[in-house]
Amino acid sequence: MPNRFLLRRILLRSPPSSSAELGGDRLFISAFQNCRSYATAETFHEDREKRGKKWFTLPPFTGTINGAALGKELSRNRSNVGRDEHTKATTALKWVTSCCPEIPRSLVQKLFRLRQVRRESSSNMEASAEGVQAIRRVAAKDSMNLGDRICLPITVKQFPNDKQEEGHCSEEEINFIRSLVLYKDPAIIVINKPPGLPVQGGIGIETSLDELAATCLSYGFPEPPRLVHRLDRDCSGILVMGRTQTSATVLHSIFREKTFGASDDVIDHPKGVLQRRYWALVIGSPRQEEGLISVPLGKVVVDNGKSDRITIVNKAQCLPSQHALTKYKVIGSSYPGFTWLELIPLTGRKHQLRVHCSEVLGTPIVGDYKYGWRKHKDWKPVALSKIECHSNEKLPKRKNLPFDLNMDSGSISENNLRLHLHSKQMVLPNVSLALQSVKLHSDCDLSGLESLELVAPLPSYMQRSWDITNSGFDKGDITNS
Template identity: 40%
Template sequence: MPVGALICVPDSVTKIEASSQSHEPDDPTEEEIEQLKDAVLYKDEDLIVLNKPPGLPVQGGSKVERSLVSMMSLALQFEYKEPPRLVHRLDKDVSGVMILGRTYESTVKIQSFLCSKDNLMPSVITIQGSVGKGLDRKYIALVIGSPTADKGFISAPLLKMVLEDGKSDRVLIAADPKSENAIPAITEYQVLKRSVLGCTWLQLRPLTGRKHQLRVHCAQGLGLPIVGDMKYGFNTHKKWMAERNMNTVDPQDIKARNKMAGSVVSKNPLLHLHSRELTIPRLRKKPGAVDFGLDPERMRFVAPLPTHMESSWEAKPYVKKRPEKVAGWGWTVPKRVLRLQHMNWQKSNRNIYRR
């Protein structure tokens, strides 16, 4: 921050009860530490790439018992003297690829690279008219409904609103794009496949990194909120839950509902938004220099889907089995109907058999 910068703090901060300030969360268990270690996708001397599990907050708060930051020193420090540092953030319920810097120099370099407007992929930068340098981010989301076009761009400036005297906030699409507080936000989307219960799988590529950008662009820009997003798609979500026809889903998936907690066929679906892939240039240390350079070779990290999204991906629509075709008949009849017809024919022709 520059010297003389002014920090504004809401009045509600001074009203926090002393009990919540003095509360210290319990230390993470060995099982939680091992689970976080198992989530590491890649590790070198400069960075750690993590497949962040859903439901784990990145940073702590007044109501947060466990966060990624509070566990990094125990699970992700490894042989270094200091724990890794945050390079970027994901929402609590969003899973997927997340990068941590292992040194101060590498953290600053990756942060500046991610925040630069000139680091977008050439294939998705046509809207801004500049040339990218290798950054590519891909998310997978399951939305309620289906877009009118299979692919396109969502260009809608966002506006942050503070509610309840600073206790919460909400991001909205700005009614006036030229407003002083409107922040430009662009997302590219593409349909991957149709799913059960009237839902659609989308691939989302954010060209800007705004808070809740993908969730707001889906809910308000496309009118298709993400499954499990009760903050930005509450009304649509409740209506969809009440009207969805479970008879259109494969019965085997319905029977396995308890094993598919949080999936699209469950009673309480979790948020279906996953940071699937992140591609960045490889960092290289200049000989005899303190700063980093960028290697032309790119590093691509892919995170597998969490359990609830994998179950939703594999959910199949119910397809009725075709009845067997009867020889010489111009229509098809199920086997049980044929058996009943045969029994009735035998009863009506008993005298013939007796003769």
């Protein structure tokens, strides 16, 4: 039996940098090269047949893409990007969680704490004379090297079969959520979000899109789709989600960089890598048919702390603020009292478009009772002409959709208005192709990467308002102007 006190003293006297670079077990081997017979107590030279009964092996480590760096470069439309710029150091814990997303992170961490995780290193110094590689204990924070394989206890492999389903949706609900999909590839999934469906859960929210996506939109992927940006609950239109942790990181970086570089885009890049276009019906008409809104926005607490609202922050106010930029252009409607606008947000601030329309242009969005309540307090529905009334009677009355959603009612011809704000178009880089290029080529040119162009149709009630405001009308039939 080896002298444990002697071994401990030698271990403590070894340079700390070696431990950080090579991991605890490699330090042990390097410290006791002359005592290799003693070191076998910490190694597991089992043959393949016996090992298979105790462990199951994850795929070899091939390097992890730095999604944040890749997203940043895509936003800058940079060419000749090397693979090394987009790779990052990965710990054993991160590699296990990325390979086995179905295993709870708490269980993976417990396995590391109990020292039940092994690594089969690609280093030649760890191969035995017979050519059988040793598997050694590995710590959660140890860095992975190319070709390394992680071995987990075989009992953990049975866990996914015993786990309970995260959510329960009927077949009708699943089919409805999947009918919203506009586009999907191995990296992203895009849906046309219906109005009235919250994007994220919270207090008083029973059903949210992120929870439904995990149940209905995984399509066999081991990971659920992840949110990378948000839309207001009553807003509709294009919503992009990442299908893997890496693609979600890339997308999140693209959206973030778009906001940070908004001022530069206006001057140097009028057609940015990420372009978002919203359609909105507003009450009134702006003084100019197109322009750029550039004002800071801040949050104020109202109702004795029960709620908050976004407002324009003046220089004299001592409030934290964020600069917000929005391009706008009139796109249709000569109907008295209403105007259709195309809104292009260059930054991504909370309620940015709603506040800019209401407080800067003086034309609140139809159905926005929070920021345009003054214009809505005396609201009267637009009276339809005889032809429109006749055609309206022929339209079948649809029942509510799953999750108590209704996209038919809420047009300007009704008493109860819905928010007329829709994410109509979006152009963004093809993240799936970018990830493939970085993985396959040591140097890749991303400047010529094709973009995805996405378009989402208007919800029924907004389409109805569009038809009313852009068709012929009889001025004698107008009751609200």
